[in-house]
Amino acid sequence: MIGTVRTPPGLRVEVDRELQTLFSRSATVVEAYGSEFARLWDLASRHIRGGKLLRPLLLLETYDALRCSEGPDPLRTEAVRIAAAVEALHYAFLLHDDVIDGDLFRRGRRNLVGELMDVSPVQDWSGGTRHWAQTGGILAGDLLLSCAHQLFARANVPAERRARLLDLLEHTVFETTAGEFADVGLSDGVIGSDLSTVLAMTGRKTATYSFELPLRAAVILAGGSAGLERRLRKAGWHLGVAYQLQDDLLSTFGDADIHGKDAYSDLREGKQTAIICFARMCREWPRIEAELGDRDLSIAAARRIRDRLRECGAEDFVQGLIRDQTTAVTDILTQSGPETIPAEVRGILLTLHAHLDKRQS
């Protein structure tokens, strides 16, 4: 959901190497459990390392910015490890999200569940391989969730910082699961849809772990104050909501060839986004509602809904919401006071901020 950030290429190598270590450390263990389980672990390793690694990179960039003026840093290794843990947590959430949504693709390629379906059953039972593949998605998610916690638990940092990191992880897991539960409840018609519920869900489901978590973890690792952590938390929340709202716009109004997701999958799943919240108040709503959430929605029908959503002003409305969020970010970044955000960190956030406007994927 986050676009590409300009990051020193060395950082990506560091994170990738740490992830590689994480997976290869258990490669012998998993092989003892049979070829299927070893394959599951290998698939998880390849998919996680094929990602953009934006969350761990945001963490490391911020950490380095906070520590910039000093000499040798014994905690740098721990920061790389926690960065890898943040990616493991992200991937655990993605895996369970894909199982929940029944998705077999991500960014135009088969996801882990999709790849697991590619087996030759020894017995003929239709539906068996799909069920088995989804089971693999749940269990790989459990393994990665466990790995993320193990890395946080073993962080070789002063005890007080480790306790703060564990508190942050706990908060993140509660917040993200609450956001995911609300998202599904909204789509499944179990929770009533209104704008404030949808915006809160949007922030909890993605902003918390994608922006707040890396920023706050960097502050804690660098020994920053609770005040600075609070400020970056707020900035991260607003940035994260802005990115997610823009993601929603891209999914419905963007070019699928560029953003790489299933074209119009949000419309097909009946996702309750801010776009849909606005559309409910419009004259066109009954005609939109009639087709929304149809799993077999044709591209032509989806384009019809898209045009109606645009005509009723839903796209402009959500653009406005994004501007509200980015204004809030700018306000936080320019506030002075005892907890002023250091210039280097401000630079990172401004890059993310500026990237929002150019984003197409």
Place this chain on the structure above:
Amino acid sequence: MIGTVRTPPGLRVEVDRELQTLFSRSATVVEAYGSEFARLWDLASRHIRGGKLLRPLLLLETYDALRCSEGPDPLRTEAVRIAAAVEALHYAFLLHDDVIDGDLFRRGRRNLVGELMDVSPVQDWSGGTRHWAQTGGILAGDLLLSCAHQLFARANVPAERRARLLDLLEHTVFETTAGEFADVGLSDGVIGSDLSTVLAMTGRKTATYSFELPLRAAVILAGGSAGLERRLRKAGWHLGVAYQLQDDLLSTFGDADIHGKDAYSDLREGKQTAIICFARMCREWPRIEAELGDRDLSIAAARRIRDRLRECGAEDFVQGLIRDQTTAVTDILTQSGPETIPAEVRGILLTLHAHLDKRQS
């Protein structure tokens, strides 16, 4: 899967109080995320506390036995906390297992997923509440898995013991997910079924976390040696496999009114148990195979399969396998040498051993 163990009633109160603390500590947090999420947390709390708590009780009993002769014990509180963590881990696995199996009942009562289905949708979409309830099962499992790790990570014990506890937790999570993956792969016809695969799966899926984990955690918390830990690990494995094999026998040959599970659910799910492995070699197999794994299997048809399995000698065969396991336990318990198992701990294991014969649920 474990029967009732004779345990001092005070221990149960301690574990229950710790679990209550665990859940009430986050009650305010979850309420902020809306009534649905608060309900999910409350359901998890009620279901976990309604369980038999056999794993945490085994841990505490063993810990107390190892520490019996000494005075005030500052680590006792930590042992209770790790005992609660073991139950949280168990419940996380159960939740994901129920989602994977599509179960809505456990021990004759609705499970968490079953209870979640009891909502009034605000929108009319058939299938929505079931999907939402299963999502709740996945997410509640994630929360509990996270809680278990948090409790291990924050154990206020000497650093070396905390590292051993974290290693044990890591091993347990890998082993249990590998066992679950194999179990589903066997049922779904993706993994070929033979006795050694089935027995390894049986041990990994349940013996490791139900017996090895509590016993080994008790040794580590009490500062016991690696040698004693290895011995209890072996004893726990054999006891766990014996209990699971007996569970399989009860599910097929036992009285559902007494064991409380869905009658013949193993036959309906086509579970690849040791019973079925043996039956494959029998003349009756084609007639058994024809109906095995039929989700709509009638009670009459299930009884027919049961009778055929009994006639072909599968019940006797598995009884023999159980005897092999219990003999192995006895051998370990009576071995002398530098790592002799203390008499009090031996007593606990012998009670579990003796209980196997009388078990009907």
